[in-house]
Amino acid sequence: MAHGHEHYEAGAGDPGAAAHALHADHGPRVLPADLSAPPAVAAWKTRALIAAAGGLIVSAIIGVIGGPLGFDHVVRAYLLGWMLCFGFAGGGLCLLMLQYVSGGKWGLVLRRPLEAMANTSWLLLVLFIPIIAFGKRLYLWAAFPTAEAVEEGVKQHLLTESQAHSLNWKRLMLSPVHVSIEIVLVFAFMIGVGFILSNWSLARDKDPNAGSLASFEYWRIKSENLSGIGVLIYVILLTVVAIDLVMSLDITWYSTMYGFIFLVGQGYGVLALGVHTIIRLSKYEPLKTALRKTEQYDLGKFMLGFVMLNIYLSFAQFLIIWSANSPEEIPWYLNRIHGGWWVICSLDFIFHWVIPFCLLLSRSFKYDSRKMLALTGWMIFARAFDLFWMIEPNFNDAKGNLHFSVGILAYIFVPIFVGGVWLYFYFTNLASRPLIVLNDPHTAEVLEPEHAH
């Protein structure tokens, strides 16, 4: 069987490749010596900064000319931008821990982008300061932080009885001081675990025994042990953030589904951004060699899972509240359906679910890099659109009353500013370390020839 032997040994670089042209793709590929991020990432950083500067200028103009509600809208839109980027940072950390726990080649190709996302947590903590500083424009618990203030508010007819009741009962969790403490604790966890995991990831590659089974097992078990408990804690902490900063925009309303809706939404956004990043990077080395269609396809299936889970949770929440039809809960949906909001609600359903679901069903779509690039970009937009539908109808001027004002344009430009700043640091992190993890058994596996399934 000399012939068969030669058949598998023939590499792509064989000078006599003509004879082997039919089966040149059967041998393992070789990673380039330089695994650092391509120079293109520096150009992306510049573009992110330009977008951020443009977004900041337009936002400032909107804040000034938008009338009394103009600046309010800038603050609300800032919250949207912050939640979107928090989704990437926190969701990135969560997916990073998840891929350590689950294993798999999909995690290997995404690991460095996920670390880059997780390591932006400190930035989100800094960017949180304006939210708490301008909290009075967003949250009743910030505007009426004490029992006396609430009483005064009721006397002046600024608060309803049920709002006053909720404010007093929820003060243990929702007050400017308590929310600040909760956010600091959440970020202490995120920054700490992100720091440890990304340091381990570098130390793992420098291990003198790198490549041996003992080294593989040592690092696998170590990362798994932290990540397993980490995922659990993160889900609880994320629920706290979602309640503190978004659900409490309507102080009287509550949903037990809320934390999970944000969790799945984060997975949705992070996978979209992660896949978008690695497909863009795969134009250049080293991901040109390392990213196979197989992993891209697997990640596409994973994304379809999140698209389904997202609509499942969102619809389940709606169905339960619709069935109960109780006056404590149903106004949340009525505010988001009546007065023209049904247009946004329907578009949200189409953008967020119908389009990605129908496209991701197709196998050839998931194999096509250019189409996946467009779809993942779209999914990030859909995520922001969904947050708009959740945030804006909480406020009295917009409840059950969708109308145009200059201020509403802030929802386009402020998230561009926040997102641009965030992307700058994301790209900086991405460029700061090799894009491929070497001391991992999956690395050899992604270099194996590609099998179409």
Add this chain to the structure above:
Amino acid sequence: MPVQEGIYGLLAEFDAPGPMVHATEVARAAGYRRMECYTPYPVEEAATALDVHRNRVPLMTLMGGIMGLTTAFLMQTWMSAISYPVNIAGRPLFSWPAFIIPAYEWTILFAGLSAAFSMLALNGLPQPYHPLFNAPNFRVGATDDKFFLCLEATDPKFDLVETRAFLDQFHAASVVEVDL
């Protein structure tokens, strides 16, 4: 059923998957299309060489899913709004949010059944008789340690003499004619 006579095809036997895949690639490049690889375990390269990745199962699954969705949704609409209208907590008779979950379940059920049955239908299974089992070496080796490439006689390019000469270039362990 009339008794068919003649040759099913030429069966080349290999001891390793590599040469079989190579032979398949060359045969495809030479213009053969009606051919099949038989291996004791899945060999992905063989599927690639045969270019058999595309089939109609996804389409049948999609059609089944759409059928389940519309059937369940229309059935519930008919039952709740037309056939037996009952006022439940003052809600409209056509309360579509309540219909979504059964419609979703039927989508999955119909899609799953369509996938399974269309797979069997397109496979040609169950198949109690296959001519290849007439070849003794196939009976012994196909599920054990041998790798087979069969070029079928229905291929327009098939010619008993030329195809045998073609297969002989591959250092196969044997090339045998298989009766129908």
